[in-house]
Amino acid sequence: MSKAEWIAAMKKWSVPVKWYPGWDTRGRPGDFTSVNGVEIHHTGSDSQTDAYLDFLFKTGRASEGIPGPLCNVSTDFDGDVHVGAIGRANHAGKGSSVTLNHVIAEDYKGYQSPELRPGPDNTDGNAHFYGNEVRYDGGQVMTVKQFASAVRWAAAICDHYNWSALSVIGHREWTGRKNDPGMCSMYTFRSAVAALLKAGPTIQEPQTTDVGGTVARTLTDDDLAAIGAVVKFQNEDYGRRLWALDTGTGKRQVIDVLADHTNRLQRIEDDTDGVTP
Secondary structure, eight states: OOHHHHHHHHHHTTOOEEEOTTTTTOOOSSOOSOOOEEEEEEOSOOOOOHHHHHIIIIIEEGGGTEESOSOSEEEOTTOOEEEOOSSOOSSSOEEEHHHHHHHHHTOSOTTSSSOOOOOOEEEEGGGTEEEEEESSOSSSOOOHHHHHHHHHHHHHHHHHHTOOGGGEEEHHHHOTTOOOSTTOOHHHHHHHHHHHHHHOSSOOOOEEEEETTEEEEEOOHHHHHHHHHHHHHHHHHHHHHHHHOTTSHHHHHHHHHHHHHHHHHHHHHHHTTTOOO
């Protein structure tokens, strides 16, 4: 994608973008072999500082022989998407040609578990994928704004190349050496991208009907699909947090909730004794 194409894609899809200085000319030596998809990562840090952006886009891990840019874009807690490089970036590293072939063919079941399982690390992913380093440590879920913006950015790239959401993968689907993005199932992420692509970039006014002197807003199927994907993400977040509590409080809460529902059902039964259903 050229500078003009990046600007047009971000604008078309209303991505909350911030342009990091030098973004339009930055990239590692060498070019893409062929651009085939986008890869989602987590930084492994909750840092939201400008210095961390400098690390991602300029400094990199030079002492390890991995100079910047370490990604093409990075997404903040508040949903801002920083574009730092449109050339090839050092984010994916070696990974699986099995995964690459599935992405190119878009022939896998990407909207349900299990996720893609990578084969041997035999292909350089930097030559094939744009990378988004979402700025969180991976031990907790993305913020809702982060998730929504990362989804919107991915949809913008997919739309430009006429890809489906099956061209979006997580780093752990590329190589068994990685586990990012943490606490985010990629089938949920892809479902959200697919719903957004179907709904389109323009936020349309819902249909309205006059009911009893008030205006009722009717959600379209695409609205419901997009909302459903985010709700599923938030429900998974709640479940992980609930059951991950070390003290066992999560399990205790579930038991308490079930007991409360049982008591309510008993009260309803008592109140309706003798009443024909």
